[in-house]
Amino acid sequence: MNSQDVILGVLMKRKLSGYDIKQLFETIFSYFYNASFGTIYPTLAKMEKEGLISKESIIQEGKPNKNVFTITEEGKRRFAAYIASPITPNELKSDFMMRMFFGEYTEADQIKEWLELGIQEQEAELHKLREDYKRYKPGMSVTQEICIRIGLAQVEATLLSLQEGYKRVLAKEADNQ
Template identity: 50%
Template sequence: MNSQDVILGMLLKGPKSGYDMKQKFQSTFSFFYDASFGTIYPTLSKMEALGYITKESIIQEGKPNKNIYSITPSGREKFQEYIHSPMESEVYRSDFLMRLFFGEFVDKAVIIGWFERKIEELEASHQSLSTGYEQFIHHSSPTQALCAEFGMEQLKMSFAFLKKGLEKLHNLEE
């Protein structure tokens, strides 16, 4: 999976601007995919050159022109290749877990601080996802709802682990 595959999938629902796509990456996809404006716009240019999408410039008064992207038949075919290809292994990176792995080199108080900040971060993420889910569920497909539910369950599991880990750290002898 790459940004091109995700963008083609978004465009299957209808034409979108680069800004619309960035909003989708920052909200709906934020739990399981990340892309910046620095990734989106070069990818859109490449996809247009490959004939997977077309671009229509909308002239706006008092604002920069707005580019609206649409998927082409070739883009639909490319997306179908992706969606029917074998699934890739998931890549998981965690600065928190890497630091925890090397936690023997810092004071227990530092590690406790990491746990407390991570717990706060997960609480905020879960709240945001739950709120978004309540708004999103009414106009989502069953598979989209399952993605959101997976994210919420994973956050709950991580939260429970962190609470248990924090308790263990508090109980460790100095």
């Protein structure tokens, strides 16, 4: 799975601009995928050159013009090839967990600060996902619900672990005094 596959996927239903695609990445895909404009625009250009998508320029008033892309038959075949290909393993890079792993090389105050920040972030993420789920639920397919429920369950589990970890750090501190 790379950005091209994801772009083909989002274009299956409706035509979109690069800007629109970035919006999707930052909202509904945020908890399992992301890509920057620096990836999106060159990828769209390459895909158009290869005939996977076609461009349509929309002249707008008061706003910059838009380049809207539609998937071609060739693009649909390419998307089907992605779907038929083996699933690649999840890739996670967690700086937060790395800090926890190397926690012995820093002060207890630093650890507490990291945990507090981590808890805040997961709380915000949980709130966002719950809002998204409520908002998009009516139009969601069964598998899209599976997807967001996995995301939700992961964030809930992480948050609980962090809160429990925070308590353990506090308990250990009290113990050492």
